[in-house]
Amino acid sequence: MxxxxxxxxxxxxxxxxxxxxxxxxxxxxxxxxxxxxxxxxxxxxxxxxxxxxxxxxxxxxxxxxxxxxxxxxxxxxxxxxxxxxxAVNDEEKDIDLGKEAIATSQSNEESNEEYDEFLVDWEGPDDPNNPMNWRKSYRFFCLITVALQTLCVVFWSSSYVSGAPGMMQEFGIENKTIIVLGITTYLLGLAFAPLVLAPLSEMYGRQKVYRICLFLYIILVIPICLAKNITTIIAVRFFAACVGAVTLSNAPGTLADIFRPEDRATAFAIFAIAPMNGPGFGPLFGGILYQYLGWRSLNYAVLILAFAVWSLGFFVRETYAPHLLRVKAHQKRVSTNDSRYHSRYDFTLTFWSLLWTNLTRPIIMLFTEATCACWALYVAVIYSILYMSFVAYPIVFSELRGWQPVYSGLAFMGIVVGTFVGIGLDPVVRWGYNRHKIDPETGKIPPEALIWSVCIAALLSPIGLYIFAWTCDPHIVKPWIWCILAGIPFGTGNSLIFIHGSNYILNSYSIYAASAGAGNTVARSMLGGILPLVAPKMYTALGPSIAGTILAVLATVLIPIPWIFYKWGKQIRMKSPLLMTLAKERHYE
Structure with missing residues (x-):
């Protein structure tokens, strides 16, 4: 060296x-x-x-x-x-790990192959058993059926008011607030029942839940037809609404089951005629029935209508695809005696877990999501004012103007016409929606484009209320036509707010849309049931002009809500922890 x-x-x-x-x-x-x-x-x-x-x-x-x-x-x-x-040991270890990884991969591949082999699904995109592939005429028959079922339930919510004078006279009631409790309990039933009925339809299929609940609805109408006191009517109406709410909770899902996305706008516009006009049809036809047949005829009419739409429902097959595939997989397991057959929708949660999730998530979102909270407040107030009008109109037209019940019911014609106008504007709303720019981050038109019409409707609704308030008193404005015409902008604004405001919530929350919509329904029905309780005293103490002006001012104060979301809705959504989590999940998919 x-x-x-x-x-x-x-x-x-x-x-x-x-x-x-x-x-x-x-x-x-x-x-x-x-x-x-x-x-x-x-x-x-x-x-x-x-x-x-x-x-x-x-x-x-x-x-x-x-x-x-x-x-x-x-x-x-x-x-x-x-x-x-x-180095030799590490190399041997790497070889062992590689062998283990290869074995695991092969095992997973075999497992995946077995999963695909025994997966029960539709027989191709044109499978006639898929509800999306049913004949167009039959699918529209299903649409009309669920619309009529919904109309029956919503009709009874407001037609009850037409018979109020007869019930007060027969039962010796002097306090109008007691009578109004019948509306309150009914709307409370419509508010909370969907939270339970929606998950039930996802577990056992829509048609089974429809048939059982509507049958119970028919049974519960009978005691009200034969009621001997107001307590029976108020209490039983709550339970009748609980089972009748199946139409409100499941009908939108049924339409989504049988119509493809490109056809749903038209389908929902047709369906909206029933729930949007039901409150107006109630006092309109209820006044005629009460005038000639008495207050009990209102309940008998609902009983006959409920039996008819329940019978019609037996011609509608099951529409919920996950349930159909679960049944198909079960039949395959039974016929082949092979437990490996399954569908992708087989349950992974217990009944109580699924029910608890569906009960709690809407309430949590209602109080923690800014978008849900603001829109629930806005829609709930407008909905409450609508139901307060069912108390105000009889006071204005029957007591102040001296109209008979048959004619005071016709006073709601303005709201009904306005509702049809709002529904008929759907092509215009779609045209305005499609003119909005595509969001470069998502490649789609942002949900805020849906509420451009709501911004206009937010002005129409209070305009109609101001006109009604300042023309309803015959001592101020003698012609009655003006306060009836006031219902047209009010009804138009309400329909646009309810339809497209709800669509905005559904499009914003994607897979959580059902929970967001359920929370909105709870707030709307609760406030819509409670506020009408103060309407009789309010209109009696303040007079219809001042009371109506207060409601118009309340609607005016809320005008900025849709405008704020139209301008800054995306920024508000981006601050939502729930939506941010959903966005990340989509990013990594």
């Missing part, structure tokens, strides 16, 4: 260098004599081009001999052996 001292040289000086660490790192060490610098190099057997220098951490003037250098060389060789052994 070049530069080593001869046997007669007794001393060399070693300068800095860490043997173990630096050998491992492949660095060069200098063994420096106190009088001269001497590089001690040892060729690497496996790599002749690399040079390693033996050395160890010593004091600058430390004295060492040849034996010390030989010891360093031996130490270096041992280190290389350890490194080589470790």
């Amino acid at each position: 070049t530069g080593l001292p001869s046997d007669g040289d007794s001393k060399v000086s070693l300068r800095e260098g860490t043997l173990t660490d630096q050998l491992t790192n492949g660095s060069t060490h200098n063994i420096t004599s106190g009088y001269c610098h001497t590089n001690l190099t040892v060729p690497e057997p496996s790599d002749p081009d690399r040079q390693y220098v033996v050395g160890e951490p010593v004091d600058l003037d430390r004295i060492c001999s040849r034996e010390t250098v030989r010891t360093h060389r031996s130490c270096r060789d041992n280190i290389q052996k350890v490194k080589s052994t470790k």
Whole structure:
């Protein structure tokens, strides 16, 4: 080895260098004599081009001999052996891990192949058993059926008011607030029942839930037809609404089951005629029935209508695809005696877990999501004002103007016409929606484009209320036509707010749309049931003009809500933890 001292040289000086660490790192060490610098190099057997220098951490003037250098060389060789052994072990370990990964991958592939082999699904995109592929005429028959079922339930919510004078006379009631409780309990039933009925329809199919609930609805109408006191009517109406709410909770889902996205706008516009006009049709036809047949005829009419639409429902097949596939998978398991057959919609949660999730999520979203809270407040107030009008109109037209019940019911014609106008404007709303720019981040038109019409409707609704308030008192404005015409902008504004405001919520929350909509329904029905309780005293104490002006001012104060969301809705949505989580999930899909 070049530069080593001869046997007669007794001393060399070693300068800095860490043997173990630096050998491992492949660095060069200098063994420096106190009088001269001497590089001690040892060729690497496996790599002749690399040079390693033996050395160890010593004091600058430390004295060492040849034996010390030989010891360093031996130490270096041992280190290389350890490194080589470790490399072999690591390589063997990597091979074992690779074999294990390959085995796991093969196992997963076999599992996936087995999953696909025994997966029960539709027989191609044109499978006639898929509700989306049913005949167009039959699908529209299903649409009309669920619309009539919904109309029956909503009709009874307001037609009840037409019979109020007869009930007060027969039961000796003088306080109008007691009578109005019948509306309150009915709307409360419509508010909370969908939270339970919706998950039930997802577990057992829509048609089974429809048939059972509407049958119970028919049964519960009978005690009200035969009621001997107002307590029975108020209490039973709550339970009747609970089962009747199946139409409000499941009808939108039924339409989504049988119509493809490109056809749903038209389908929902047709369906909206029933729930939007039901409140107006109630007092309109209820006044005629009460005038000639008495207040009990209102309930008998509902009983006949409910039985008819319930019977019609037996001609509607099950529409919920996940339930149909679960049934198909079950039949396959039974026929083949092979438990491996399954559908992608088989349950992973227990009944109570699913029910608890559906009960709590809407309430949590209602109080934690700014979008849900603001829109629930806005829609609930407008909905409450609508139901307060069912108390105000009889006061204005029957008591102040002296109209008979048959004619006071016709006063709601303005609201009915306005509602039809709002529904008929759907093509215009769609035209305005399609003119909005596409969001470059999502590649779609933003949900806020849906509420451009709501911004206009937010002005129409209070305009109609102001006109009604300032023309309803015959001592101020004698012609009655003006307060009836006031219902047209009011009804138009309400229909646009309810339809497209709800669509905005549904489009904003994607897979959580049902929960967002359920929370909106709870708030709307609760406030719509409670506020009418104060309407009789309010209109009696303040007079219809002042009371109506207060309601118009309330609607005016809320005008900024849709405008704020139209302008800054995206920024508000981007601050939602729930929507941010959903966006991340989509990003990683």
